[in-house]
Amino acid sequence: MFRRLVSHGCRNLTEHISSISRQPIERGGFGIIYRGRLGDGTLVAIKLLSQRGRVSSRSKCKLAKRASLESYSWSKCNHPSIHELLGVARYRGHIAMISPWMEFGSLPKYISRHPDVDRLQLAHQTAIGLAYLHLSGTVHGDLKGSNVLVSANGVAKLTDFGSTKLREHTLRFTTTTSCDSFSVRYTAPEVIEGGPQTMQSDVYALGMTILEIVTGEIPYSNVKVEAAVLYKILRGELPPRPNNQHLSSNSAGDKLWSLIAVCWSTKPSDRPDSAAIRDQLEIMAIEARRT
Structure with missing residues (x-):
């Protein structure tokens, strides 16, 4: 091999x-x-x-x-x-x-050490990476903050393609069973219920990752037991809207929360594609820097 x-x-x-x-x-x-x-x-x-x-x-x-x-x-x-x-x-x-080697480490570590960093810019860069993968016909399959690294010049870079599926390129290995694992807090309900990883499930995970970036906390941060998180997801209970700098009750906060929430749509077909999320985050990041 x-x-x-x-x-x-x-x-x-x-x-x-x-x-x-x-x-x-x-x-x-x-x-x-x-x-x-x-x-x-x-x-x-x-x-x-x-x-x-x-x-x-x-x-x-x-x-x-x-x-x-x-x-x-x-x-x-x-x-x-x-x-x-x-x-x-x-x-x-x-x-x-x-x-x-990425000296700044993962997104959560970087954000904890640099709390004043431009969070929307990091979210936009993460969406850029996912949109590139999807345009290439690739499903990431395990998107979350800890699978995004930050370079020396502060650029977010996707890594750890643990569940990647390629449509364009094939390498002839016989796969008798799946070795995939998933991170419950970021995983779409249809995947938890046994469905395949898709670009739509990546978008669900992107929504959770954007929430993690802007809050500095993992999704369902108030729930410590993974089984309880799993139960909430299967019941359709989503993370509540936090009240912080980026998600406060104003026009900018409403736009960002609406974008995050639509990523979690119950029907995968109702979720936007990663390119649309990338483009909206770019506009939000530019507008935030002007204020």
Whole structure:
């Protein structure tokens, strides 16, 4: 599978890694992130897909396929609002995905450390990235604040295509079962009920992510138990409108809340497409800077 990835255009960086952290810098879901450096001095993130506990040989094979598919999907993305994949490498028996190290980290970390940052601009940049993916025929499948990184010049970049589906590009691996996982607070009801990830479910997640950006809190932040969040989603209970700087009871706040709320429409077909959200957020960000 590794050779096939390289033959399909992924750069082999195995021999270019000069150093790597002894312990993972971050863990979460199926991913483990190490920090490393390439021979030319470039600081990089080295991502391995993994499962906790004992893993059967069959599960290892499925995980390798998932890593291959994610790497291939990622390699086809080339846009300023998408975190760049520099290449792949063999590391500790895994396929590792190599990308530039983002010192500012994820959106939630960046916002907590820079509370006065332009939130609408970050939301707009996130929507730009998603609109690019959708125009390319790609479903992200796990959009949330922690899967958006911030570059050194303050640009939001989408990453972690854990559930990506490509329509244009196909790499011939046999997938016997799904390894997908989802983040309940950002997941559309139809997906929780067993439906497929779609561009419309991405838009639902984008609405939740915009809410997270402008409030600095995860959706349903007052509900601590995931099962309780799941129950609320399936009952059609949406997060209440907060009263903060961006969502206060004025014309600008009403427009933004209406945009967020329509992303959560019960019928997927009633949700706007990501390009429309991108365009509306651009207008809102410009108007906010004028006031």
